[in-house]
Amino acid sequence: xxxxxxxxxxxxxxxxxxxxxxxxxxxxxxxxxxxxxxxxxxxxxxxxxxxxxxxxxxxxxxxxxxxxxxxxxxxxxxxxxxxxxxxxxxxxxxxxxxxxxxxxxxxxxx
Amino acid sequence: xxxxxxxxxxxxxxxxxxxxxxxxxxxxxxxxxxxxxxxxxxxxxxxxxxxxxxxxxxxxxxxxxxxxxxxxxxxxxxxxxxxxxxxxxxxxxxxxxxxxxxxxxxxxxx
DNA sequence: ATGGACCTATAGATAACCGATAGGAGAGCG
DNA sequence: CGCTCTCCTATCGGTTATCTATAGGTCCAT
Numbered sequence: 001x002x003x004x005x006x007x008x009x010x011x012x013x014x015x016x017x018x019x020x021x022x023x024x025x026x027x028x029x030x031x032x033x034x035x036x037x038x039x040x041x042x043x044x045x046x047x048x049x050x051x052x053x054x055x056x057x058x059x060x061x062x063x064x065x066x067x068x069x070x071x072x073x074x075x076x077x078x079x080x081x082x083x084x085x086x087x088x089x090x091x092x093x094x095x096x097x098x099x100x101x102x103x104x105x106x107x108x109x110x
Numbered sequence: 111x112x113x114x115x116x117x118x119x120x121x122x123x124x125x126x127x128x129x130x131x132x133x134x135x136x137x138x139x140x141x142x143x144x145x146x147x148x149x150x151x152x153x154x155x156x157x158x159x160x161x162x163x164x165x166x167x168x169x170x171x172x173x174x175x176x177x178x179x180x181x182x183x184x185x186x187x188x189x190x191x192x193x194x195x196x197x198x199x200x201x202x203x204x205x206x207x208x209x210x211x212x213x214x215x216x217x218x219x220x
Numbered sequence: 221a222t223g224g225a226c227c228t229a230t231a232g233a234t235a236a237c238c239g240a241t242a243g244g245a246g247a248g249c250g
Numbered sequence: 251c252g253c254t255c256t257c258c259t260a261t262c263g264g265t266t267a268t269c270t271a272t273a274g275g276t277c278c279a280t
Binding site: 006007008009010011012015016019020023035038039040042043093095096098099100101102103105106107109110 | 116117118119120121122125126129130133145148149150152153203205206208209210211212213215216217219220
Binding site: 010027028029030047048050051052054055070072074075076077 | 227228
């Protein structure tokens, strides 16, 4: 029985996208596939969540997109992290670590 | 410099309340104070988030409330976990663990 | 040239949380 | 008794983020 796809934890999508892009520039569906691969298939970002997030973050100046060709020679928009995006990723990771600690403390309370 | 209050990670509130109530029945503000205490003050649930959640979960049959007197002899509604609530808490913890693993994998990818 | 896979994109609905605010009820004090 | 303070519950409106569903364009293979 294979694990069924996990839903997103709301509020973490930006961080996960930024982190994924920090390793290499990717186009939209490439990001989604990379995440799915890294998590062994348990995790999927749907297009309807992904693209609005990309547009929003491009508007914020955290990522920059440029049109190119995908591996399969299709028209695709490649995104890469900007300097501001790198800074933002750092902030989000700190916030996440802090929230995670609080949640863990509550879950492990006796 | 004490850590400023962490915001809630959306989607985890039910689980945190259920977990807190699984240790002992508490009234609304008691839940909030208990969480704040356990996390060393970094975490606070605001009334505007807490009470709607309590009512919703009571409607779902996960918790049961009964009127009583607080430590200070004030009118207070004490909530305790039902059997269904215990089951629900188990599910939420499993989902959380699964989501957490996926997020960690992405954050630690190289 | 036709069907299918790939990639981007938007719209509508829903759910959850926050900030602000209100108000009742007991306690302590003069 | 009457006043005020604190405790506790409660609701409203707004914002934000994600999901489902859908659409459209483009390249490739047959």
